[in-house]
Amino acid sequence: MTPLIEVTGIGKSYGSVHALRDVSTVVNAGEVTCVLGDNGAGKSTLIKILAGVHQHDSGELRVGGEPVRFSSPRDALEAGIATVYQDLAVVPLMSVWRNFFLGSEPTIGFGPVKLLDRRKGKRVTKQALAELGIDLRDVEQPVGTLSGGERQCVAIARAVHFGAKVLILDEPTAALGVKQAGIVLRHVAQARDRGLGVVLITHNPHHAYPVGDRFLLLKRGAPLGTYEKSEIDLGELTSQMAGGAELAALEHELRSVET
Numbered sequence: 001m002t003p004l005i006e007v008t009g010i011g012k013s014y015g016s017v018h019a020l021r022d023v024s025t026v027v028n029a030g031e032v033t034c035v036l037g038d039n040g041a042g043k044s045t046l047i048k049i050l051a052g053v054h055q056h057d058s059g060e061l062r063v064g065g066e067p068v069r070f071s072s073p074r075d076a077l078e079a080g081i082a083t084v085y086q087d088l089a090v091v092p093l094m095s096v097w098r099n100f101f102l103g104s105e106p107t108i109g110f111g112p113v114k115l116l117d118r119r120k121g122k123r124v125t126k127q128a129l130a131e132l133g134i135d136l137r138d139v140e141q142p143v144g145t146l147s148g149g150e151r152q153c154v155a156i157a158r159a160v161h162f163g164a165k166v167l168i169l170d171e172p173t174a175a176l177g178v179k180q181a182g183i184v185l186r187h188v189a190q191a192r193d194r195g196l197g198v199v200l201i202t203h204n205p206h207h208a209y210p211v212g213d214r215f216l217l218l219k220r221g222a223p224l225g226t227y228e229k230s231e232i233d234l235g236e237l238t239s240q241m242a243g244g245a246e247l248a249a250l251e252h253e254l255r256s257v258e259t
Contacts, residue, residue, distance in 0.1 A: 002065040003028050004166050004197040005050065005081070009059035012045050019045040022059070023223050025216045027166055027197040032188065034200045034208035036241055037218035043201045045221070047170055050199065051083040052076035080165030084155040086174060092144025096136060097125035099143045100158050128161040129154065132190050149180030153187050160191055167191055168199040173207050185211050205237045217241065 005027040012020040020042045027033045037043050048054040049061065052070030060067055063079050070076050076083070090099045098105075098121070106121050107114040125139045134153045136146070143151060152172045159167050169188065173181035189211050192198050202208050208215065215232065217224035217240055224240060 001028060003062070004064065005199075006062040006065075007046075007050075007059065008062075010046070010049060010056045010061065011058035012049060012054065012056055019221050020049075020056075021222045023216070023218070023221075024059075025214065025226055027199055028213075029165070029197050030192055030195050031213040032192050032198040032200055032211050033214045033216065034202065034212035035216045035218065036202060036205060036208055036237075038203055038241075040220065041218040042221040043203075043218060044170075046218070047083065047168055047199075047201060050076065050081060050166075050168055052081075080163065081168065082159035082162070082164035082166070083168040084152070084159060084170065084172065086171045090143050090151060090155070093142050095140050096143050096146070096154060097121045097139040100125040100128070100139075100154060100161075104162065124161075129157050132157045132160065132187055134187070147180055148176050149183045152176075152184045156184075156187050156191060160194065160196065164196060166197045166199065168201070170201045171203070172200070173202065173204065181207060203241075205234065205241050209234045209237060 003026040008024050010020055010023045035043050049056050052073040052075050055069055101121055106117040108117045109115050122139050172184050213229055215227045
């Protein structure tokens, strides 16, 4: 099966700063590829390359088996790659359904005179949300009144509805409590089960492991390793994320001081 996205030896530099070095991974349909790392690990740079914000300096990016070099986020969207950033890019005072269609509003009328089709907008939004198991009280309510988890779910449903083949999620659970994070991860799994390829960016291995099929660990722009789920358990993933060797050295040092 041809991967939806394949990156091979990707690198990106900003002057003398190497933000990414020799990073490789794949995103397959019906799978979740998790990219893990602390702040400064290179996760945001990788997202921006996949989303068309920046171009890579070295290596190769393939979409559907074809080498590509996106010149803008519009190119990535047209290739079926939708990115949901941590700030969500929503208009808080605008209704849920208006945010759902933002920039692609349904209209009625002919020629130069067209009116916003509110009835269709609300109906399609409610149906699209229901297909992902999201039941909102009222799609007319301002999106700013929703919880953080609900807003993430609306953004996921929007990307799925508008034909995304690959869904990139930037730290979707970072500012959420346990229950809300669980709701978002459930919808990540539902998007995967609908056949989408999902890229989940996170610094939390406990959120990544339950839904992930593949794990790419980054540190200071370089890969620490890439693992299939069958090759690593949660304990080892957590240890590598936390810097197991550094923690062991610190524990030994503290014990020496105590004695």
